[in-house]
Amino acid sequence: MLKKIDRIRLELANEVLNSSASREDYRVRYLGSKGLLKELYQEFKSVASEEKREIGLALNQLKQAIEERLETAGTNDEAPKQQKEINDVTRPASTETVGTLHPLHLITQEIISIFERIGFTQSEGPEIEDDWHNFSALNFPADHPARDMQDTFFLDTPFNQFSLRTHTSSVQVRVMESSTMPVRTISAGRVYRNEAISARAHCFFHQIEGLYIDEEVTMADLKQTLDYFAKALFGPEVHIRLRPSYFPFTEPSAEVDVSCSLCQGSGCNVCKYTGWLEILGCGMVDPNVLSSCGIDAKKYTGFAFGMGVERIAQLKYRVNDLRLYSENDLRFLQQFHL
Numbered sequence: 547m548l549k550k551i552d553r554i555r556l557e558l559a560n561e562v563l564n565s566s567a568s569r570e571d572y573r574v575r576y577l578g579s580k581g582l583l584k585e586l587y588q589e590f591k592s593v594a595s596e597e598k599r600e601i602g603l604a605l606n607q608l609k610q611a612i613e614e615r616l617e618t619a620g621t622n623d624e625a626p627k628q629q630k631e632i633n634d635v636t637r638p639a640s641t642e643t644v645g646t647l648h649p650l651h652l653i654t655q656e657i658i659s660i661f662e663r664i665g666f667t668q669s670e671g672p673e674i675e676d677d678w679h680n681f682s683a684l685n686f687p688a689d690h691p692a693r694d695m696q697d698t699f700f701l702d703t704p705f706n707q708f709s710l711r712t713h714t715s716s717v718q719v720r721v722m723e724s725s726t727m728p729v730r731t732i733s734a735g736r737v738y739r740n741e742a743i744s745a746r747a748h749c750f751f752h753q754i755e756g757l758y759i760d761e762e763v764t765m766a767d768l769k770q771t772l773d774y775f776a777k778a779l780f781g782p783e784v785h786i787r788l789r790p791s792y793f794p795f796t797e798p799s800a801e802v803d804v805s806c807s808l809c810q811g812s813g814c815n816v817c818k819y820t821g822w823l824e825i826l827g828c829g830m831v832d833p834n835v836l837s838s839c840g841i842d843a844k845k846y847t848g849f850a851f852g853m854g855v856e857r858i859a860q861l862k863y864r865v866n867d868l869r870l871y872s873e874n875d876l877r878f879l880q881q882f883h884l
């Protein structure tokens with residue numbers, strides 16, 4: 547019987563106990579009511595009394611070894627270990643990281659909803675544009691600097707036919723060509739300029755452009771629309787002023803300033819002590835542009851305006867480095883919530 551006990555002890559080491567099923571099988575075979583140990587204790591009863599001491603000891607040791615094998619198998623393998631961790635009720639709860647919307651997206655949505663409230667639709671156009679939509683239809687003279695490689699990313703195609711759009715005004719052209727009058731639409735999107743990247747300039751940025759064409763649209767309509775917009779975005783206490791400017795596609799043209807909402811116009815370092823912050827360019831659509839797009843310039847007039855989304859975000863969020871918007875630094879992005 548001693549030999550038998552020894553053999554069983556040696557066999558124990560070969561038992562594979564890596565799942566709850568194999569452990570249960572082991573338990574039944576060795577420790578169950580019809581298991582090996584039970585059988586051995588049965589056999590032990592008929593052992594001669596002078597051998598009882600020695601064999602009894604070996605049998606008890608075997609029992610211990612069988613039980614130990616089962617206990618340690620549990621702690622050595624993966625599944626029960628995980629089980630233990632999950633059951634640790636004192637462990638701090640794991641935190642889920644919830645993403646945030648990009649600040650430029652938030653501002654864009656806010657601006658779009660302001661114009662939607664007064665009946666503007668949304669329109670889109672391609673980022674790769676042909677010369678006609680980005681320049682020619684918009685009255686850009688042949689020698690305009692924007693047509694230069696220094697300022698515009700041209701695609702490697704014959705005659706510099708295609709470029710990355712330099713402004714969303716190209717969408718205006720597409721809308722004017724394909725719509726029946728009147729039109730009242732805004733278009734938001736990414737634009738590209740061949741600039742060295744710094745805190746104040748980037749090779750791409752975002753614009754929102756507005757266009758309204760109908761009979762008898764005047765500069766007064768433009769001014770009122772922009773006044774409504776500025777108050778909706780920056781607060782009811784701000785006002786705007788228009789300064790004469792020049793764009794090839796509008797005549798007359800103006801640049802628009804909004805009174806500094808930080809110092810209420812009295813002068814601070816954000817408005818560089820002028821009391822005003824420049825926010826956009828605008829003007830009455832040049833009759834040449836209307837004609838180029840197949841619109842009767844004697845019957846219809848219109849206004850257009852365009853603004854840089856980063857510029858507006860800079861004023862609203864006080865972000866002074868343009869590069870932050872495209873670096874994907876979570877410490878920056880997580881500061882913006884709806």
Ligand code: PHE
Nearest residue numbers: 713715827828829850851852
């Ligand atoms: N497209 C002009 C720009 O990129 C902005 C603008 C749009 C000005 C519409 C006037 C009218 O600077």
